[in-house]
Amino acid sequence: MDSLIAANSKFCFDLFQEISKNDGAKNIFFCPLSLSAALGMVRLGARSDSAHQIDQVLHFDELSQEKSAAPDPCLKYRERRVLADSSLEGQKGGTKSPSPQAESSKEQNELLSCYFGQLLSKLDRIKADYTLSIANRLYGEQEFPICPEYLDGVIQFYHTTIESVDFRKDTERSRQKINFWVESQSQGKIKELFSKDTINNGTVLVLVNAVYFKAKWENYFDVKNTVDAPFSLSENEKKTVKMMYQVGMFRIGFIEEVKAQILELPYTKGKLSMFVLLPPDSADNLKCLQELERNITYEKIVAWSSSENMPEKEVAVSFPQFTLEDSYDLNSILQDMGITDVFDEKKADLTGISPNPSLYLSKVVHKTFVEVDENGTQAVGASGASGSVMSAPSWETFNADHPFLFFIRHNKNQTIFFYGRVCSP
Template sequence: MSSHCCTKAVITFTMESLVAANTKFCFDFFQEISKSHCHKNVFYSPLSLSAAIAMVRLGARSDSAQQIDQVLHFNEFSQNESEEHDPCLKSRTQGMLADSSLEGQKAVAGSPVVQESSNPESELLSCHFGHLLSKLDRMRADCTLSIANRLYGEKQFPICPEYSEGVIQFYHTTIESVDFRKETEKSRQAINFWVESQSRGKIKELFSKDTITDATVLVLVNAVYFKAKWEKYFDSENTVDAPFFLSENERKTVKMMHLKGPFRLGFIEELKTQILEMKYTRGRLSMFILLPSCSEDNLKGLEELEKNITYEKIMSWSCPENMSEESVAVSFPQLTLEDSYDLNSILQDMGITDIFDETKADLSGISPNPSLHLSKVIHKTFLEVDENGSEAVAASGVEGETKSLPSWVTFNANHPFLFFIRHNKTQTILFYGRVISP
């Protein structure tokens, strides 16, 4: 894989290949949901989605596994990575051998034999996800990032101990047994309560009435809540009512925040688009805003931008070589974005079909029961963007230096734009969104 100008030397090749796969899936997913969400706000977490589906991939076999690999670009991982050269996978394999030996000692006559040990490919993938999620865990002091991924399986389907162990070790979560058949409503309420508690009360009623039935056998929950403080905060005294131009003939009044200061800014000439980086506290995370030039038809410029985004281009556009520090007058709307996606049909349209089909699904790495298939996948996200000024460090020092700056470049997000929130050290896109109407 070719290296990119932004890729830090500390990132290993394997980490880079995982990030590349996740980013490619991010844009593929956007193109798919845009078909049914045309001219609407869009907000989701590609990292969280990839991790959730990779968790299923850990127990998928045959075509079920290959379809996931194809759609999530996992099949583009380097072919020369093997157990022998991967210390994480090596230690995992040794640990599993030890565990299976203990299980053998504990097993009683007539117990079902645990199926094949998880194949090296899915182990390797999960190992890298484990590393990536651990890196993200370390920044919890800087922000509120809650990724609530969990599988809920009908209790009559026995779960392979190997699989439970892998989910805990790599994905920092569990697979829970519930009684969908006899206690359908109680199971639904339990799942909703867990998601609400994980999201600080922001995501309620993930599964509405009748979305879970007594025929449900396996549910994948994927909910994400995020809030962080800006490195340079917006003074709420400068927030004013201002027009946001939805389209040529339509506008609405929004709360527009204003801030002047040094920011990294770039311009994508071929798409007439500004790209601005706004860092969060301590600079580990940044929001990048892609703002097409204001025109008679703002949506046309946005559509052109959406069609042209690729993994390679986004890496290039956000490179230090293509973004320089400027004195920028930023105008940005307050946002609260909440989105929910029933992923069954979306993933099937993208090519992941077998895991949803009772007659075709091969999830034998999760349970020896051949009828196990995924009944429901829900993805829900919540984001707040405001001034974050009340507890922030005083900006008097910034004011002192801004007086001597000769001129200001204007970045006025008063019309539709794209944005993404990135973990800078690994280049991981945590969130991706489109704002048509704040």
Template sequence: MLVDLQVIFGRNMAHSKGMAFHITMVTLLTLGMMGSEVKAVEVGEHTQQLARANNAFALHLYSATRATHPDQNLFFSPLSVSTALGMTHLGARGTSSAQMSEVLRFNLLEEEHLHASFKQLNALLYESSNKYTLKSANKLFGKAGADFLQEFLDNTGNFYNSAFEAVKDFAAPEARTMINDWVAKETEDKIQNLFPDGVLNSLTQLVLVNAIYFKSNWVKSFNRDDTEPGVFRMKDETAHLPMMFKDGEVMMTDDKERKCFVLEMPYDGEDLSMLAILPWDDDGLANVEEQLSMEVLDFWDSDLEPENAMYWVPRFKLEDTFSLSSILQSMGMADAFDATKADFSGMTGDQSLHISEVIHKAFVEVNEEGTEAAAATGVTMTKRSISKRYRLRFDHPFLFLIRDRRTKAVLFLGRLVDPPHDIRVHHEEL
């Protein structure tokens, strides 16, 4: 899975105001399947508070995004958005800072602990593992000769491990190529040409980029020989998709209040897992989405139990690119985008900058592959007498999220509503 978020700043014409900065996020995820027990790890109080704040923002952003993208697939990394905007928040002051804190839910923890908590959370999430790859990279591309405050640059480096690179002219094609090449490198070439021609111009002063890359196998892989074409039912049509099959014990819950099933499918290495939320009814996704809350996430987590199930999950991949600028403004972060009101004096010492664009690009691929050796050494779940055998077919719109099992931080969030044509099985293949 790959996510890239870019924030672009430009300068405001009022003090030579009019120049902007830009934020970009890229997310790439390649997934497979497993089952395991989460490792015991000590998570600091402020780190846990930040994880919950990010989850609250994730649900708020998801709600706002689905309102502007009805009946469409969605996929994004709320953590990538929070990280890039967290770097931006370091330079925000006054009302701009207050609005950002409200929208991003940073106000759920004391500001003095905010950025240090990002540092601690990132250190925990992106620690080296030989079971999976999860890495994040941050970088600032700034206009050569611009007077960025050293304190701002030092803080982005300290709290977000972000490097700074001077750009002579953002309007030059080689500037766009340089940034796009950096993104491609950090995402294993899964995100190409992130910045289209025309996004960067002579008014651009600063580009903040966050890239997250995640690749993992399942502990217990799906058998490719069991994958067969199956019907996926949408609002007004059907499509044939390759449906993966698994039979056995899985952590799940049957949520009768929201009328959905929730399956947890952990990844190799024990730390990360996918929650797949399947509405009982073909048209039940909206009902689940409207009730999403922190309390619901907590309930699902606490109510998961080992059950015996047969389940069919489509093999799929999604790629999503969209601007978050209007969405963030509608959520209450308006001043940061207003050249007459934005206050990012913590970056330059004056109010010459505003955000001109926030671009997010994400890619996810889910397939059968897993690590059989890891499955053999995986910790087994406690067995109990099972009186029911579930048959779950993910053959209609469903929701999914990828989370860290230690902090419960939601790394990625999405839904499959309208399978892209390039993943469908065509009639001649049936």
């Protein structure tokens, strides 16, 4: 499963680069985990080049390289399936064996789905301390029959299903049905996922992916300390924001190669944390931010956010309130990244979803919502007594009064839930 987490993280940074390449000054917020899972659902039913392109862009083709000393239940699951298939072929006798390429793709698919099933099950079990609503569903034109094996797979591994709707004869009702489901799954925060005219009677398969997240800080920001303060958008532009403030013990580090600070802001019980990457304050803050963005890789994020690089210190934290709501029509973005065939009516091979060879992916929409404010509960047992009480203040300063990057991570298994950029709170 570790290799799936690494693959999801690599896709996260690739996707960020693609989204941000045409606008270096806009807020960005997306959920790579749920998007990878959603495209994993498509991969489950994709075949030939349609499957290979998804594997390459989402780094799913790197899963087989995983080596672990611990027993891997997914590898055992795959071995059982291989034995069962061999036994079935033996009973049929003389059945033509699938090609080595097809067999390899099938094994890869089963491994991927099993790892996603494991990961999503673990994350489902730890949601008592925060709200994470992932609305993940495929909507298919009802005239396209769905393979029973595919239905079983998305239910078992991806904790969702594919639903038939009447895009052709009742387009507007289908649109409203999808929007209502997403709104109910996202605590009412994500409304009108599909606006009018985004779905038409030519639509055949829609991938819906909407995420809502809210959690409380481990160390809350006292509302009394929140003040109006300037936030530098660029060299000549500032805006007034609600700036929260507290002094406390936090893990903090300095990244020498990009001259940036990294701060961990843990959520309740420390299972999840927000990591903030703050470039140096300069005459051109956006240029410094873009320099940081160009240097980020999965391997570097792992190193930068490690406990070795981030000792716990007393830190004076100034951090802005913000609410981000973002929506992406991912068709063109994913095509630019290399996933092209599934969107092409003549080239798509989604015969693992439906035996109808005309099925292709009409639209992929991703919508997110996050709120960041003072709310939180004070850490249990924090008495405030420390050995530095008698000495002069010696805390570090972390002042997020200019554009920064952030990601929200599950700390035990290193899964990046969300990744974002704040240029204008």
